[in-house]
Amino acid sequence: MRPRPRHLVLAVALCGVLSVPATAVAAPPEAEPTGERSVTAAGTHEVITWGASADRIGDAVADRGYRLVVRTSVGGTGLRIRLSNAFGDRPVTFDSAYAGVQKEGASLVDGSNRRLTFGGKRSVTVPAGATAYSDPLPGRLAAATTLVVSLHTSDAAGPVTGHSMAMQTSYTTSGDHTAEEGAGNWTERTGSWFYLDAVTVRTPSTTGAVVTLGDSITDGWQSTSDLNRRWPDYLARRLQAAPRTTVKGVANEGISGNKVLADGAGQSALKRLDRDVLSHPGVRTVFLFEGVNDIKAHSGVTAAEMIAGYREIIDRAHAAGTCVVGATVAPFKGWYEWDADAEAVRLDINEFIRNSGEFDGVTDFDRILRSPYDRERILPAFDGGDHLHPNDKGMQAMADAVDLNGLECDRF
Template sequence: MNRHRGFALLGGLIGVVALVCAAIFGGFGLLATGSDTGADAGADSANSTAATSGTGTGTGGPRGQNPPPGRAAPASADAWTGTWATAPAGVETGMPYGHPGRSIRNVVHTSIGGTSARVTLSNLYSPRPLVIGHASVAVGAGGPRAVDGTLRQLSFNGRAAVTIPAGGQLISDPVALRVPYDGDLLVTLFTPVAGGPVTYHPSALQTSYLADGDRTQDPSGAVYTEPSKVWRYLTAVDVQNRESRGAVVAFGDSITDGVGSRTDANSRWPDILADRLSGRHIGVLNEGIGGNTVLQDSVQDRKGESGVSRFQRDVLDRAGVRTVVIDLGVNDILRGQERDPARITAGLREMTRQAHTRGLRVIGSTLTPFGAHRGYTAENESVRERVNAEIRAGGVFDDVVDFDRVVRDPYAPHRIRPLYDAGDGLHPSDAGYRAMGRALDLELLETKAPAAL
């Protein structure tokens, strides 16, 4: 039996030890909530960066309160822009106590670059605190290797270690780092003791890595011999970029998540969009979750909360957001067996309403065809067509991108065009995602004010 599996067998006892360790590690600042003293508690709430990250601006400014569990205030005062994000979907199967004594090296792909970076870590779906012993960020050189000279230790309120409360999240202090456009970053976390279930994103389509021991400062990556296809604890990376014009959030289900595209190829439709926007200095954040719906929560199935429920956290609370593209509703028909198209479009309108409260423009997609999928029925197709008719008629979103027309077979409109079909009749191939990413009007994405519905 290897060492980290042995921890899991002692889970009940170790769970108690984790709480004790939080107090023991307190000498080096583990507890992130309720541990700041006088000056922190009285920090000027107008400092939006401090309020978001729980730190100063990196230039000696005051520190603000951390956001409440599961929430983060959007950063705007000093040009923080999201370069990468993912939506927490549930808890990792078979890991009830996390990965004690191990380092987790998440590999993520940037959209916009910058001169400084910060990361968001989430313990959203755990009933127990999560101890992070050390954390680091570096520019990726392929696989788990870091580009020479780019590895930076992360801190939280100036401390190397932190405890993330059950159900909570924390944002790191900023670090000076030349973050590339369209490049890889390595965000590495060491979890010294057992926690609760791992909050994660199950369909990364990107290879990340695990190693035994504290390997957060290892630039070679040689010890990271265990690959994995998920993202653990990490939910966002933001950058500072003086040329930034904000970020676009792609919000949806597995089709936004990129299921059907090649692993490590960054060929999801939001990736294609990010390539097109890079010269305009606009970030793209992928908040798709496989199996997600507009109306039903499916956290237990690792398909996330409903789109309406998670919209605040996964869209409105992201840094520098200006526009959201919504492609959601197919799973309400296929998984949720929703037969009333008006309920689906009402949920989509509710998301548009939420976006408008923040002055965001909403571009919505028609629902793509699934005629060759095993879940197809004539009744399901009728619901899809009626949802699409209402979307095209206006009054649901500010603007429409017609992904249905982009990928459907002109000779059999209820099916995906064969060239664009990944093989299951539902998910697009790389070629299909490329066509979708190219279909969006970049001028609409840059329009600031939402249209009146």
């Protein structure tokens, strides 16, 4: 027999996930606070399979539809989405939500688009500053699915919560076309994700996830859009192919321009750690790769201040029961904000990351990305063109440098 195309296999799996009557679906509270977990079934637990950091990304428009394209990592049952109104100043109501499998562009595989419910209802109102999970959907979703979540808001206003730089084309429209599988009414393109900040599945209790906490390099800038070539994407593919690792989920919580210590492009890593990282279910390890934006901002930040920030993240992650892998800050000579003072701080920080012993593991991105002829610069073959952000080859080299065993976390 000829094998069925992969997208048809995924469609069958997703139809199974979404076709069970609502009476068979558990009903969590209409709006769950960030960090609240669902009840764990015997031998299984919930694990994040996709995530994107929340931020304010403009002002809401009433009667707007969003068709959001995301790439999951770990497969499992009981798919749920999390909707975020973290930066809203008033409640927002979602009166329709669907999930399906991408066929091409804004079109979905026939029969894959199914309605999501919230506490058994078709709509959910999320208070300002809160999140809401959909009901778990019985059935199985395959790993590495290009999932499409369609949302409609009838009366949204005020600040929009979302993720600005998705490196992925999604779609918007006027009116409610969430149930449609065709692309005819989804003609407006966007490079951002709106309201959706997490997708979870239920897996065996031995399966875990890693959350990458970072800035624009982790967010994927200079990687090729729509091809999932951010370094966490390459890492997810490595983890899926590794037979012995139990860490299979990957959530990318990078924000372009983000800093460890100060707000700016998104809240600081210290402020958003709980919401964007520790609130997610099944997290085994936090992968911390931040610092270059603090250093190059010429704000006078010292290595000692940066180290204190890293230590706080380590302590809070350990208190939450997760391990922390630290990554050295990559070279950026040639970027317009580089100078010798910033370089000196970078070297001191990297010395701490490599040799303090305070991280549960270390990945030396500096060593992987730097040129052997000028250690203050990215290797030209890895340079995306601005001397700060790696290209696709550099992103893959970063992911290949991660010790998969070091993500397992046997600290506790």
